[in-house]
Amino acid sequence: MNISKIANLKYFYKHTENVTKTLSFITFFLFIAGIFWGLYIAPKDYLQGDSYRIIYLHVPAAWMSLQVYIVMAVTGFIALVWKIKIMEIISIQSASIGAYFTLIALVTGMIWGKPTWGTYWVWDARLTSELILLFLYIGVIVIYSSFSDKRQGAKISALLAIVGLINIPIIHYSVEWWNTLHQGPTVTKFEKPSAHITMLAPLLYMLLVFNLYFVTVLIKRVRLGIFQREKNTKWMENYLND
């Protein structure tokens, strides 16, 4: 398959309709399976009891919030440099998905924080950086929506996303900069994992499912973005009439 063909808005819109349906079904069932695995099959934590199980939503959401930002910035960079229309749409559409992931990570983190730390919110480095990440996402979304010329808005918000990528390393290294309440990373320590494999496996599985979910929703939203941008063109009219 030719990449330049997929980058064509018309080609993309016509050929992804069935793909999204299949992907939605697959994601839904895999997600149900992952929830079942995490909530029933995975063993109880000796310290936190059952309350740790929210990790299966919290950690993948937090991970995705960073990953989607990188996707947004990289596609924005491609859109700015090579002026590919579909990349502009991907960049701006992943902004709102990423904002939702960040919100999920924050809310589940707060719910998790109540039984383990005794408070919903602590002003420690990671929570604060996640909040700042949410503000960065909101900035990108808001600046896009304030432009009446959507092409220019997409360019400006892509530029903002690229510059905002500076914030990502700060989020990652903030754990080492400040010694605070939040526990250090448990997943990335491969030489001596602090989580047991029976707990870790569902987590990595959920991460994959979240990735799949992101791709599915992204394709759907990109289709919507293409529709909004091209709704007055001839081919869209013909396609919708068929």
Added chain:
Amino acid sequence: MNSIIFKKEIYTYFRSMNYIFLPLIFFFLVISIFPLVIGPNKSLITKIIPGIIWITMIFTTLINSVNFFKDDYNNGVIEMYLTSEKSIEYILFLKIIICWFFTIFPIIIFIPIVSIMFNISLHILTAIFLTLLLGSPILVAIGIFGSALTIGISRNNILGPIITVPFYIPVLIFSASAIESVSNGLPNDLQIYVLLSILLLVLPTMPYLLKYTLRISINN
């Protein structure tokens, strides 16, 4: 040519002294409002005054730089700069430095007066002074970047700050940590060097970023 632009920038500030005095007055006004809200508890105010100074500095730079390019944009001067043969990076660099020098630098000079009003000890004052000296040019540069991003939007008074504030956070963290180290009797070399490195990173790269942003904003 360069000296003409340099003189033009300086004259715009000198023609109306408001450009110089208004940020200063705003800064002192906001600083003196804080005790009214917090209460006249002297030890509490002395403890949190470095943070208050920094927050007020952020407000001042934000309000100061929201409409930084507005006049030049409406007059078409930016198009002139972008199409001229002279390097616009140089002009933008001058604009950042001169804006900082005439609006923010007077505030930093007057910080010792604030320290008398709020009973700040000398070594903390030195730390505040140093962090402001290194940090405020970064704030100004990033604020100008925010105003360049929102140049094409007609009502951007709130939008610019929303976009800009998240980028201020590294500067804030290191300045606050530098002041806190001093007040705990620890050395703050690390934080000062980090601030200096951010400054040396932001100042030379910002004109290029601004040029690119202005190009996108104007080519529509």
